Amino acid sequence: MSQDMSDDKLPQAHGAGEGHGEVAAADNPFADPGLPPHEPRRTDIDERAAKRAERQVSLLFIVSMLATVGFIASYVAIDPAKIVYIFPLGHISALNFALGMTLGVALFCIGAGAVHWARTLMSDVELPAERHPIEADDEVRADVIQQFKTGAGESGFGRRKMIRNTLIGSMALVPLSGVVLLRDLGPLPGTSLDTTAWKEATPTTPIRLINVNTNLPMKAEDIAVGSLTFAKPGPSALRPDGLQESDEDFQQVIAKSALMLIRIQPSDIKDAKSAALGFEGVLAYSKICTHVGCPISLYEQQTHHALCPCHQSTFDLSDGARVIFGPAGHPLPQLKITTDASGYLIATQDFDLPVGPSFWERNA
Ligand code: FES
CATH class of the missing domain: 2.102.10.10 (Rieske [2Fe-2S] iron-sulphur domain)
Structure with missing residues (x-):
């Protein structure tokens, strides 16, 4: 979904599939060309394609979860002193490499899953948004809330349970990577600061x-x-x-x-x-x-x-x-x-x- 901010003096923007040639470009060189007709994607018209996209999104979120588990396992299992050769990086810490790779994969898969979800399954109908005063009146606010609800419904967050559950799982696991790193804050001072x-x-x-x-x-x-x-x-x-x-x-x-x-x-x-x-x-x-x-x-x-x-x-x-x-x-x-x-x-x-x-x- 995109927003088209148009000036009051300019011709009004048009909904999807409208507006071609309504204002002749020859009469007004700044005429609003309107929006091109909406072209449905394959996932809009083919339920099997939509299901396939849903599985792909869920797979990315599952990979993110596995990567987070891998991060924690690496932190626990790999000797911090172990050095490995990784081309083209050379000799580097095995632990740092494993932590970097697993955390990178975990975050990347959440981002990639979200993008893939938005591009294939969420509504991509373009709508114009009229310019309005900064302070919205009650009617506009109600409209925004309605649009939010509509968007939430169209995203399929509630309906597509597999995506929703795997997204929640991956988002819930990723912060654990930060929690285990707290262990590296060092030993407690104990009594070492009691005397000088x-x-x-x-x-x-x-x-x-x-x-x-x-x-x-x-x-x-x-x-x-x-x-x-x-x-x-x-x-x-x-x-x-x-x-x-x-x-x-x-x-x-x-x-x-x-x-x-x-x-x-x-x-x-x-x-x-x-x-x-x-x-x-x-x-x-x-x-x-x-x-x-x-x-x-x-x-x-x-x-x-x-x-x-x-x-x-x-x-x-x-x-x-x-x-x-x-x-x-x-x-x-x-x-x-x-x-x-x-x-x-x-x-x-x-x-x-x-x-x-x-x-x-x-x-x-
Ligand atoms: S270290 Fe915070 S006030 Fe001195």
Whole structure:
């Protein structure tokens, strides 16, 4: 079915089989030529051809279902490390190839079946549609609803049960391909986020705070009031030489242990517990947002607010990093700091809360 939008001033469009020569082209070069006569397809006049087309459509939907089952079976059965040679692609992952092929076939067969159904069995009578105001009146709406019902009836969706059932089956199975892929989201974090590299810090084996820019230990006087500095763990009992970039777990350790250091006037600190965890107005918070883990780096010194750039969670660092805006559900974890005999900032225990996203409940 197609739509022909005609201007009010132009001759009216005509129904199927009408309109040839009603307005002479010589009199009006822009005359609406009308619609050509409707030619019935073979499936319109031959019930056996229609049945054959119905079986072909259903076959495509059945192949789609089988391909989806094949997708799931491939995911379960094929070793992810297995490499095969496929011409002309070369050596590729057998699992990726099987998943791609089966999902492609499943989606292609649904599309091909729908197209074949529309081209052979649904009504192809062309009808003109008059131009009308954008806001349809009740009569037009009723007409549209009637046309929809007519179209639904002509499509045979209710009558051709084999097509309907196989289409529903293939559409219902295809999403399963996405469901099984959820398994690739990785292992649950378990307790891996409960502690950080700072857990090695104790009163007898403290860990120094190292400036990430200078790679040097920091003193409280290095941090000006109103400033924001970033730090990482220094040498510890576990790693006497300190964390090295060549360490296999460098990124993971740094990500979990990243510190955001600010210094504010002690009289501006509203939360007593937070003040006790700091040192002379220097407060050390986790840099990892408690929403979904983005690094926080925007700090407004007048308000002491830290803003996460991902979804605008805002934390009041003068009030225990309480969430004052945004989707984060927990305050930023804070690290207890003090100084050693040489005046360097040190940590003597891990963060007061697990760092990172708080999508699992941790009773904080
Ligand atoms: S990750 Fe910080 S607000 Fe979403």
